[in-house]
Every structure is written in structure tokens, then in C-alpha cells.
Amino acid sequence: MSLETALRLTEIVLACVLLQAALEHLVSRQRSEAFLFLPRFPLCAFLILGVFPNWICLALLLHYLAVLHRFDGPYNGGSDRMALLILVTLTAAHFAPDWRELAFAYLALQLLLSYFMSGWVKLKNLEWQSGRALRDVFQYSAYPVSLSLREYADQPRLMTAASRWVIGFELMFPLVLLHPLLMAAGLSMALAFHLANACLFGLNRFVWTWLAAYPSIIWFQMRLSG
Amino acid sequence: MFRSLALLLPALVPSWRFFQTIEASPRIEFAIHRPGECMSWQEFQPPPDRLSPLAALWRLFWSPGRNEALYLVSCAERIVIDDREHAKQEILNRIRASIVPEKLIDVVQYRITLVQRVGDRLEREVVYTSPIYAVRGS
Numbered sequence: 001m002s003l004e005t006a007l008r009l010t011e012i013v014l015a016c017v018l019l020q021a022a023l024e025h026l027v028s029r030q031r032s033e034a035f036l037f038l039p040r041f042p043l044c045a046f047l048i049l050g051v052f053p054n055w056i057c058l059a060l061l062l063h064y065l066a067v068l069h070r071f072d073g074p075y076n077g078g079s080d081r082m083a084l085l086i087l088v089t090l091t092a093a094h095f096a097p098d099w100r101e102l103a104f105a106y107l108a109l110q111l112l113l114s115y116f117m118s119g120w121v122k123l124k125n126l127e128w129q130s131g132r133a134l135r136d137v138f139q140y141s142a143y144p145v146s147l148s149l150r151e152y153a154d155q156p157r158l159m160t161a162a163s164r165w166v167i168g169f170e171l172m173f174p175l176v177l178l179h180p181l182l183m184a185a186g187l188s189m190a191l192a193f194h195l196a197n198a199c200l201f202g203l204n205r206f207v208w209t210w211l212a213a214y215p216s217i218i219w220f221q222m223r224l225s226g
Numbered sequence: 227m228f229r230s231l232a233l234l235l236p237a238l239v240p241s242w243r244f245f246q247t248i249e250a251s252p253r254i255e256f257a258i259h260r261p262g263e264c265m266s267w268q269e270f271q272p273p274p275d276r277l278s279p280l281a282a283l284w285r286l287f288w289s290p291g292r293n294e295a296l297y298l299v300s301c302a303e304r305i306v307i308d309d310r311e312h313a314k315q316e317i318l319n320r321i322r323a324s325i326v327p328e329k330l331i332d333v334v335q336y337r338i339t340l341v342q343r344v345g346d347r348l349e350r351e352v353v354y355t356s357p358i359y360a361v362r363g364s
Binding site: 020023024025027028029030065068069071072073074075076077078080081082084085088110113114115117118121122125127133136137139140141142144145146147148195198199202203204205207 | 229230233234236237238240241242243244245246247248251252253273274275276277279282283285286287288289290292293294295296297299300304310312313316319320323324341342343348
């Protein structure tokens, strides 16, 4: 995958991600919130069409900062941070063409770290290793999308197995850089992981935002292997 | 300018420590007060008892209510950790928007309860109780 193709794919997927989030805000009972997201619609449409992508990325970045001010921080935690990071790297790639490989490589590295660091901090936590932490997530955290899911907390063996699978997957994710087949397997597992998180914990925006960053790591792996 | 930088920095240099530890989990509860009536606290935006696989799949594409609920959990955490006024107002605004007052004199109050595991038991502790506000107000 060429750098140009990867950049373009990232722009299109990210524009769809931002549009989806804007649509959700449009039905908010808070009218000021709905109005805040209106500028995203034409901006994302222009980005999908590839019209002045440099200025559109910059405008979307500034708009995102206004959104962060409105909510006094991220509205959706990690997915806001990843979307903002992608916008920053796209804007940097457009306005500093000599540095665009570096900018996009930084995005690929952060994507890799997003899995590896999450696995590393869990590995160091005995409660994650034993499955206790995941039981806590199901038992009393605010994340399960329905009360019936809390019953999973009563299945300690399943929780232990799932915890170890998550830790193992997150720690081994950097192996995707070694071979295209490992890349395909790793990204498929990552997507399945995000889909599970979306269905169990309602983290739907993470699925699409992380998907928008995948072209960067596919390009990066090809770039490393020459 | 400094505020913008402070908001941008965590995105530029993220820590990516998802679910590092499972902390006490906040619940937002509210009560409508009417003269002569006992108030009863009810959870704000509680999750449904069950969610069909089809509904869970649909939420991949359309989940404004769930994302708002997660945002309000963040707001509750900001109040518990930093006593942030903005977060207090956000929760109040969304509770107000969700209820239809029966009488103009209705007033509303909310509180934040932390749920955490102590040993093998779950314990709940009220850590913040808001002032009383008019249901309709600015």
C-alpha cells in the first residue's frame, strides 16, 4: 500500500467516523450540542471527496478542539484521543510533505502502543492475571450494556480465560510488523476484540476510530519490509 | 491557548492504559421533590435488563444514548476527582432535559454513588449530593 493510498483511506474512514459521531450528537436534547456538530457535515463531505484535504483536516482539527472545550475534555475518552491523533497526523502530513512519512509512522506506532501498553499494564496487575479485574468489570462497573451481562461475573473460569486471552493478544500485537500474514491475522483479531467491546460494553466509536488508523500500520509494515 | 494545549496533549502523547485498574464505579441518581411527598432516588439512564444480539449490533452504528451515558460517567468521575463545576452542570442539564415536570414548583436533586468491591461484597457510598434545583430553570 502506497503512502498516498494509506493517507487517502485514512481520510475517508475518519470522515465517516466523524460523521457517525456528529449524527449521534444531532439528536441530543441539548440544542447547543447539536448545533456544535453541524460544521462537521460539510467538512467531512469535502474530506471524503478529497476537496482541499489539507485545509479541511486543519478545520476539522480546530473544530475538534472546540468540541473538547465544549465538553471540558473528551466526550468519549480514548476514541476522541485516537480521532484527534489521526487528525493531527493527517494535517501534519499535508502541511509538511517532507515529514509525512514520519507523521504517519508516528500514528502507526501509537496504534501499536494502544494495544501493547494496555496489555503491559494488565500483565503487571495480579487481579487482571487472575481474572478478578474482568469479573469486576462485569460485576459492578458502568460498562456492561445490560444487567443480564453482569451474570458473566459468576463464571470465574471464563473470566480468567478471557483476561489471559486479552493480555496475550494485546502484548503480541506488535508481531504484526513481522509479516503481512501476521498483519492480517492481528488486525482481524483486533477488529473482533473491538466488536466484542462494542457489543458488551457499548464502546461503538472505538471500533470505527481504530479502523481509521489501520491503514497507517499496514503501510508502515510494508515500508519496513521494503 | 494553554487550555487548548492541555486538551490536545493527551491525544498527541497518549498513555493507552485502558482498564489498568478497576476503580469504584459511579452511578448517578436523581429525585424529584414535591411538597408533601417523600422523594425516592432513581438511577439516571440505567442499562436495560437485556439487550438482544440484533440491538447490540445496531448499536455499533447508532448509539447516542449509550455514548451520552458513558460521557455522564466521565462527568461523575470528574466531580469525584476534581469537583468540576462544568461536569455538575452537564449532569444537571441532562437530567432536566429528560424529565417532564408535572408542576412548576417541582425541584430536582441528584447524587453520585460509588459502587466498589470490598473483599467479596459490593459496597455503595454516596460521595456527592447536589443542591436542589428547579426542574425548569437556567
